[in-house]
Amino acid sequence: DAGVIQSPRHEVTEMGQEVTLRCKPISGHNSLFWYRQTMMRGLELLIYFNNNVPIDDSGMPEDRFSAKMPNASFSTLKIQPSEPRDSAVYFCASSSLADSTDTQYFGPGTRLTVL
Amino acid sequence: GDSVTQMEGPVTLSEEAFLTINCTYTATGYPSLFWYVQYPGEGLQLLLKATKADDKGSNKGFEATYRKETTSFHLEKGSVQVSDSAVYFCASRETSYDKVIFGPGTSLSVIP
Numbered sequence: 001d002a003g004v005i006q007s008p009r010h011e012v013t014e015m016g017q018e019v020t021l022r023c024k025p026i027s028g029h030n031s032l033f034w035y036r037q038t039m040m041r042g043l044e045l046l047i048y049f050n051n052n053v054p055i056d057d058s059g060m061p062e063d064r065f066s067a068k069m070p071n072a073s074f075s076t077l078k079i080q081p082s083e084p085r086d087s088a089v090y091f092c093a094s095s096s097l098a099d100s101t102d103t104q105y106f107g108p109g110t111r112l113t114v115l
Numbered sequence: 116g117d118s119v120t121q122m123e124g125p126v127t128l129s130e131e132a133f134l135t136i137n138c139t140y141t142a143t144g145y146p147s148l149f150w151y152v153q154y155p156g157e158g159l160q161l162l163l164k165a166t167k168a169d170d171k172g173s174n175k176g177f178e179a180t181y182r183k184e185t186t187s188f189h190l191e192k193g194s195v196q197v198s199d200s201a202v203y204f205c206a207s208r209e210t211s212y213d214k215v216i217f218g219p220g221t222s223l224s225v226i227p
Contacts, residue, residue, distance in 0.1 A: 043204070
């Protein structure tokens, strides 16, 4: 299995631009998570989906952030408009609701820099 | 709500030293417990896990035992190597339908 795939791996953009991060979960997994990691705030859960349905988006910082999961094999996290304080590494992770061990698998992350 | 607390870092050890990273959790039920490791420039990866009380998870020389009575899941390794330098996250999860609760992470540096 290829694991969780994220694209792009690096993104540099200017303040005010729209940014779209993409994630392909492991095939067969039906839970998907978006995290943000910074030195100051550590690892933060932004939102997670079960069976393509958003379950908890309380971690989404503000209305500039939105996430979708149109099907079981794809999710996007969009920031519009982007701001310098959004600079961070964004991780996507997936897991299987049928996995009794509850293990979560992380992608390599997207490093976002907003100038 | 559920939470995970782990010892503050950074931790610096000499090669072959003994490692302990403390972790305690609060939960309403009986969660699964995990240690994840993040090497520089990479995503988190599962190091070991335990799904019920008294279970011991182990991998790559690391061990942790699920202690319900003390609500703890301390990570140990008898002899650390330079390649163990990373950030270690303790985590809990009630069920596969729930989110994972992560601790703040403990940075470990092992010097030759």
